[in-house]
Structure formats: structure tokens, C-alpha cells
Amino acid sequence: LAPWPGVINAYRDRMPVGPDWEIVTLGEGGTPLLPAPVLSERVGCEVYLKVDGANPTGSFKDRGMTMAVTAALAEGKKSVLCASTGNTSAAAAAYAARARMTSAVLVPRGKIALGKMAQAVAHGARILQIDGNFDDCLELARKTTADYPAIALVNSVNPTRIAGQASAAYEICDALGRAPDVHCLPVGNAGNITAYWKGYRAYADDGLIPALPRMFGFQAAGAAPLVHGAPVKNPETIATAIRIGAPASWNGAQAAREESNGLFAAVTDEEILAAHRLLSTREAVFVEPASAASVAGLLKTAAEGRLDRGQTVVCTVTGNGLKDPDSVLATAPAPEVVPIDPSAVAAALELA
Ligand code: F0G
Structure with missing residues (x-):
């Protein structure tokens, strides 16, 4: 099996590169599209996680x-x-x-x-x-x-940057043989939702997918300019990656929502942390807080009845949990000290 060549060489004809350019790559892309059984059960859909924290530097x-x-x-x-x-x-x-x-x-x-x-x-x-x-x-x-x-x-x-990031949409379509019905993303500066929408549209224009997904963009409640329709002067959220009040790709994000019949919604820091816990403890996928916003948004829209059952849904989890260990350890109990004794170890697992 040839090694994955990175996203430029994997999708060369879609990338704005000259024929004799030196390609600077660390082998990015080719990340897992992981079935998420617990989330699927919760929302009554077929949910996948696009695990982009598996990229070389740990993010999309x-x-x-x-x-x-x-x-x-x-x-x-x-x-x-x-x-x-x-x-x-x-x-x-x-x-x-x-x-x-x-x-x-x-x-x-x-x-x-x-x-x-x-x-x-x-x-x-x-x-x-x-x-x-x-x-x-x-x-x-x-x-x-x-x-x-x-x-x-x-x-x-x-x-x-946008052209490169569109590769994630190509990978998802290539893996599923179609686009998902709904794509959930955390949104900060709004480059990624712009890139995904461009990518899906390019595949649709070339007849490679029969239909386009609906784009669902989720922002932290304290940093939700696209939800409110106006810039936020002092954005605040535990999800520091998306602590942004004036997204540069505002127009791209608006186009993605309007053209895809999608939505923007806000999720609170508590909802982000709850989704983070579910991802870590049940799906066994460790992400940074901002990434959990896509899953928090999925759970919220499903609870509000805004997500039809039986659909195929992809949530991009954008960054690796190792990026932000402080956010986990801040609320976790201190590790316990045990005697050097098997019964104490077994007791910790409630087997004794
Ligand atoms: N998730 C993570 C982990 C991010 O780092 C970012 C953005 C986003 C989601 C939002 O993506 O900006 O394209 O809407 N991080 C940028 C940064 C702003 O500087 O690393 P977006």
C-alpha cells in the first residue's frame, strides 16, 4: 500500500498548485471517518465523526x-x-x-x-x-x-487555505460514496465551513455526488456573531479556539447556510463540556473543547426536533484533546494514591 501522499497530491487536480512547485507536506489528511454508535443511538441518525485531530499537528x-x-x-x-x-x-x-x-x-x-x-x-x-x-x-x-x-x-x-481545507469534504464523499445529509461544524473565523461548502459544491458540480448536505454551524454562546447576525465585541468561551467575535469569512459562512438550507446555533460552555465528556467516555474520542461544539450542536438540534431521524450526519471534530489538557484536568478529581496491594487496585475497579 502506498503511503498517503498528503491532501495536495491526493487531490492534485483540485488544488491551485503550479506543475513544478515544491509541495510542502507533512502527510496531512486521510483522517478517520469514524462511526459514532452512541451518538447515532441518541439522535436516531447514522452519525460519523471526521476525526481531524488525527492530522500531523493535531488539527484540521x-x-x-x-x-x-x-x-x-x-x-x-x-x-x-x-x-x-x-x-x-x-x-x-x-x-x-x-x-x-x-x-x-x-x-x-x-x-x-x-x-x-x-x-x-x-x-x-x-x-x-x-x-x-x-x-x-x-x-x-x-x-x-x-x-x-x-x-x-x-x-x-x-x-x-480554503482550497486545502476543502479536501476534508472530498474525503468524506469518497468514503461514503455520497455527501452526508447534514454536516455539523464548530465555527469560529468561519474558514472551515466556507471550505467544506466549496468542497461539496465542487463535487456536486462534477457529478460525483447526487445531492448536497445541509451545513449546521455551531458557535459558543459567548462568541456567536453569526447566530446573532452582528459582531461580538468581547467574545468569551471556554472553547478558546473559537473565541472570535468578527469572523473573517462571514460571507462564506452565510452562503453555506443559505444555499444549503442549513442553520447556525449557539451552544453554551456547559453543553460543550457535556458533549466533550460524552465523546471522551462513550465514543472514546478525545477532542479539544471547541471540537465538542459540533457534537453539542448535534445533540441540541436533535433535542429541539430540528433534526430528522434516519439521516446520515457527519460531525467534524477539529482538534486533538492533547492540545488543551488544562481544560480537562481543571475539573477532574485529583488522582488517588493507593497502597502497593492488588486488592486496593482491584477495589478501585470494584471487582474485589
Ligand atoms: N475548531 C478548532 C479546534 C479551531 O482551532 C478552530 C479555529 C475552529 C474549530 C473554527 O474554525 O475558524 O475555520 O471557523 N481556529 C483558528 C486558529 C481560529 O487560529 O487556530 P474556523
């Missing part, structure tokens, strides 16, 4: 970053810059290292999960914290790259 951002850094290298850029709530910075740092480019990441001070910070540091990025939120970081990144053309902006406002 790698799909877009392979394209953005490949294009930046071909254009002769010397360094890459991004604004990030953490995952984009981890991916940018890794792909820049692979491309022998320097990188810097603009992040909101104190609002980045530990694992993501560690990744950016390990891959050699300059970490630039600002006293502001993601939206402020993005504005600064845009201004900087406008003034300094040798620096590539690798946020999803860069269309190559």
Missing part, C-alpha cells in the same frame, strides 16, 4: 497550511505570519519549519491552550502575544503583510 488546519505554505514558498516569500487562537499557529510553525522559512504567530495573551503554545515554540516560531483578542491579532497580521510583501499571511483569508 494542516489541510489548509500545506497549501498556504506551498504557495508562499513558490512565490518566494521568506517568512509566514498568522493570527491565531492556537491551532493555526501550531500548523504555520510546523509547515514553515518544513519549508525552511521563518514564522511568527500573533496570539491573544493568556488565551492559548498549553499544547498549541508548546507546538509553536517547538517548531521555532516567534510567539508574539498582544493584549487583545483574535480579531485584533488578525487585523495586525493583515496590516503587517500588506506593508511587508516578503511575509506571507497564512490565515484563512488567504484563499489557498
Whole structure:
């Protein structure tokens, strides 16, 4: 079996790459589409998880970053810059290292999960914290790259990122032989929902799938501009990855919802944490809090009677749980100390 070639080479004819470009890849994509029996039973649908935390840097951002850094290298850029709530910075740092480019990441001070910070540091990025939120970081990144053309902006406002991330929709259609009826996503800056919708539409236009899915986008209640229809000035949520008040791909997200007859809805931090617990303890899939928003939204829409039974549903779980260990350990009981004695160990499992 040939090794998975990464998303550019897997879907070469759909990627905006020149014939002799050096492809910067870490083997991203080809992630599991995992049946979710517990969720399926709960909502009366056939539910799958697209486990994009299984990407090389642990999030879906790698799909877009392979394209953005490949294009930046071909254009002769010397360094890459991004604004990030953490995952984009981890991916940018890794792909820049692979491309022998320097990188810097603009992040909101104190609002980045530990694992993501560690990744950016390990891959050699300059970490630039600002006293502001993601939206402020993005504005600064845009201004900087406008003034300094040798620096590539690798946020999803860069269309190559969207082209790369559309690969997840191709993979799902290739695996199912069709699109799902409903696709659930957590939404922050709204690049991913834009990318999935583009991907599904491209497959439909080419006659590869008979019908398009409905796109369900879920935001954290304290950071839900698309649900309210207006930017949120001071977004707040435990799901730091989607703590965003002014999504850059606003129009793309709106188009996805309108054209697909989909919906946007808000989920509370409590609902996110409950979905996270269910994913971890029942489906055995460890995700970061933002990723659980797609599942929280699925459970909520089903409970509200807004999800027809018997449908095929895909929830993308966007990032690996190891990214944000603090969020789990903060509420967990301290590990117990036991005597060096088999009966004590067995008692812990209630077998004695
Ligand atoms: N899930 C995770 C784990 C994310 O890191 C993000 C975005 C999203 C969902 C939302 O995706 O922005 O395309 O709507 N993270 C960005 C970052 C903003 O900087 O890492 P989106």
C-alpha cells in the first residue's frame, strides 16, 4: 500500500498548485471517518465523526497550511505570519519549519491552550502575544503583510487555505460514496465551513455526488456573531479556539447556510463540556473543547426536533484533546494514591 501522499497530491487536480512547485507536506489528511454508535443511538441518525485531530499537528488546519505554505514558498516569500487562537499557529510553525522559512504567530495573551503554545515554540516560531483578542491579532497580521510583501499571511483569508481545507469534504464523499445529509461544524473565523461548502459544491458540480448536505454551524454562546447576525465585541468561551467575535469569512459562512438550507446555533460552555465528556467516555474520542461544539450542536438540534431521524450526519471534530489538557484536568478529581496491594487496585475497579 502506498503511503498517503498528503491532501495536495491526493487531490492534485483540485488544488491551485503550479506543475513544478515544491509541495510542502507533512502527510496531512486521510483522517478517520469514524462511526459514532452512541451518538447515532441518541439522535436516531447514522452519525460519523471526521476525526481531524488525527492530522500531523493535531488539527484540521494542516489541510489548509500545506497549501498556504506551498504557495508562499513558490512565490518566494521568506517568512509566514498568522493570527491565531492556537491551532493555526501550531500548523504555520510546523509547515514553515518544513519549508525552511521563518514564522511568527500573533496570539491573544493568556488565551492559548498549553499544547498549541508548546507546538509553536517547538517548531521555532516567534510567539508574539498582544493584549487583545483574535480579531485584533488578525487585523495586525493583515496590516503587517500588506506593508511587508516578503511575509506571507497564512490565515484563512488567504484563499489557498480554503482550497486545502476543502479536501476534508472530498474525503468524506469518497468514503461514503455520497455527501452526508447534514454536516455539523464548530465555527469560529468561519474558514472551515466556507471550505467544506466549496468542497461539496465542487463535487456536486462534477457529478460525483447526487445531492448536497445541509451545513449546521455551531458557535459558543459567548462568541456567536453569526447566530446573532452582528459582531461580538468581547467574545468569551471556554472553547478558546473559537473565541472570535468578527469572523473573517462571514460571507462564506452565510452562503453555506443559505444555499444549503442549513442553520447556525449557539451552544453554551456547559453543553460543550457535556458533549466533550460524552465523546471522551462513550465514543472514546478525545477532542479539544471547541471540537465538542459540533457534537453539542448535534445533540441540541436533535433535542429541539430540528433534526430528522434516519439521516446520515457527519460531525467534524477539529482538534486533538492533547492540545488543551488544562481544560480537562481543571475539573477532574485529583488522582488517588493507593497502597502497593492488588486488592486496593482491584477495589478501585470494584471487582474485589
Ligand atoms: N475548531 C478548532 C479546534 C479551531 O482551532 C478552530 C479555529 C475552529 C474549530 C473554527 O474554525 O475558524 O475555520 O471557523 N481556529 C483558528 C486558529 C481560529 O487560529 O487556530 P474556523
